[in-house]
Amino acid sequence: MSTAHTHDHHADAHDHHGPEKGWRRWVFATNHKDIGTMYLLFSLLMFFIGGSMAMVIRAELFKPGLQLVDPGFFNSMTTMHALVMIFGAVMPAFVGLANWMIPLQVGAPDMALPRMNNFSFWILPFAFTMLLSTLFVPGGAPAGGWTMYPPLVLQNGTSFPMMIFAVHLMGASSIMGAINVIVTIMNMRAPGMALLKMPLFTWSWLITAYLLIAVMPVLAGAVTMLLTDHYFGTSFFQAAGGGDPVMFQHIFWFFGHPEVYIMILPAFGIVSEIIPTFSRKPLFGYDAMVYATASIAFLSFIVWAHHMFTVGMPLAGQMFFMLATMLIAVPTGVKVFNWTATMFKGSISFEPPMLFALSFLFLFTIGGFSGLMLAMVPADFQYHDTYFVVAHFHYVLVPGAVFGIMAAVYYWLPKWTGHMYDIKLATWHFWLSTIFVNVLFFPQHFLGLAGMPRRIPDYSTQFADWNMVSSIGAFGFGLSQLMFVYIIFAAARGGVRASDKVWDTAAPHGLEWTLSSPPPYHSFEVAPEVK
């Protein structure tokens, strides 16, 4: 499997040093595992901060009649919940997983640009401290929605430039992370690891990283123009000065739709690793999976205007964006088919990672189907800005992206820590999460179809029952996640030792399982040879 190499003195000195002691290990971290751990912990913290905001939203909507918070604060909660969850929880979690796993999967000693890796992580705490501190400035936190549409967003007070600066920082961090991923994969693969031999998680991240490099600068450009409109007298988006507010929506969604795939493609990769392992079969249609992922990424660039059918656009435009959106169902269908075919006649076992992967498969597909409904122009005119949209994208992002992250944590945590976690507790965590996530989001389809608008702090009594059910689901889901934290930290502290292969009775494959659990400080000091 691996070739033997000797080392000179310099290499010896480099290879055999361990982590620094104390706080210096984390502040000056250049090791991919340390940085991956920091990303994952940061993401967990943001998941709970964003989750607390969701609890405020669902508590306010528990029953009709204003009860708990001021409507302006409610609007801040919906805006901040989205920004924190997207840029603070989901994206950093995937970058953390990339940091941990890509060098292990491609047979590299570390990420290609370790100092930049440190910088791209440490930008984030500053960005989010700035964003969250807007809760305490005069006028309150941003409240115009995470989409930052002008002219509404230009009416924000002190929080406006803070939000814009924070978004720029998050973008810079993401771009640097993406550069690091691509550079590592393209230059540091082990001998013999051709592109079409790479694990699917690494493949999905390679494609995601290209998406990030293409669209994060577009978001940065859009918010830069917002900033100059507000402070430097330009009129990019101000109708009074000859600008066009709808142009912002076009630019924003040129970023925004690929962003959705940035948050789901790595989860596709994770599921493509887990299902073969616990089905004890090779992945069905590996090449097709790679091409389907690339097709989804390509199509994500030509569907943006389906987010804004109601602004008014030529019929030809509506038709194009509707049909292009529906086309995404084809490569996505290929993936769902291949996952199912992988399980067909497999010897399946239901460990926590597999449970989360299966839940992902069923529930993400529900989100995909409601997406197809929204793609239809005449139907979208009815659904637009209702709770149906909220239900749709939460099905994609919670049992989709978040369950993908949880599946990955349960799959690789024993490899990272060297300890097996409490399987029984993790199974409980799975069932509670799956039941409550459906109680939380499924009724929102009914609310939306009945006409309940999104982003409102109060509603007509006709929507009372399903809102109460949804809020109960939210509280249950939120509380269940405390188990996740306990399981992770308990495994980090100790427990039954995990073997190198971890899932001995299943069929894990990939270079990461050839290393010890936990892996050595420098992952592959000698490049393994892939046959």
Next chain:
Amino acid sequence: MATELPNRDQKRGIRRTALWLALLAFGFYAAFILLGVLKAKP
């Protein structure tokens, strides 16, 4: 034969790939601001 990872060839590839990607990212940033400028009515 001592092997340090990344080796010299890899380092050159790393620098070149990183530079191209950074340029690509900057290109997207500049292009979309230019789009805004070109669309603006005087």
